[in-house]
Amino acid sequence: MESALEVSGQTTQMESAMEVPGQTAQMESAMEVSNQTDVKSEEKPQMIYRCKKCRRIVASQEQIVSHERGQGKESFKWKKRTGAEIGQPECTSIFVEPMKWMQPVEEGYVAQKLKCLGCNYRLGYFNWAGMQCNCGAWVVPAFQLHSSRLDEYRM
Structure with a gap:
């Protein structure tokens, strides 16, 4: 039981580390950029030789x-x-x-x-x-x- 508590305690520490305001904004902007590049790559027609x-x-x-x-x-x-x-x-x-x-x-x-x-x-x-x-x-x-x-x- 102690190991389960330790694991759950570690996940809450990891979640709290991920909730840093500056990091979440950076992560969101990075996700937007990757979504935009995905859209651009879909617009590009593929060449077949x-x-x-x-x-x-x-x-x-x-x-x-x-x-x-x-x-x-x-x-x-x-x-x-x-x-x-x-x-x-x-x-x-x-x-x-x-x-x-x-x-x-x-x-x-x-x-x-x-x-x-x-x-x-x-x-x-x-x-x-x-x-x-x-x-x-x-x-x-x-x-x-x-x-x-x-x-x-x-x-």
């Missing part, structure tokens, strides 16, 4: 790995730069997490082409050591899908 040839679903927005833009041409070999182009190039590919449909990944390869399961169309490449995006950023490990070989659909 499909193989351009057979329309099989390949990836969704949740599986995309974002990367910071590199410096563009300056990130590549200095002998090949001309300096004529100004501005940041658009990324022509997306990087995703490894997925079950990627057979070479499942087979244990370190680097290989990624092909669609439905039609065997080459969608991109992967390399566990990483690879450089056309914007100049390095992504490690890299599971790269070329945007020109995918169709984007908003849900």
Whole structure:
């Protein structure tokens, strides 16, 4: 019986600690902010990526790995730069997490082409050591899908 009283005494101490006026206001404002971000995330349409040839679903927005833009041409070999182009190039590919449909990944390869399961169309490449995006950023490990070989659909 003493242990039950001790436990109930501890809960009342915890409840009284939670009832500090400044903390409750902070907790309420934090809850409001999280509710607002939930609403904003629901408003954002989800992207689905499909193989351009057979329309099989390949990836969704949740599986995309974002990367910071590199410096563009300056990130590549200095002998090949001309300096004529100004501005940041658009990324022509997306990087995703490894997925079950990627057979070479499942087979244990370190680097290989990624092909669609439905039609065997080459969608991109992967390399566990990483690879450089056309914007100049390095992504490690890299599971790269070329945007020109995918169709984007908003849900």
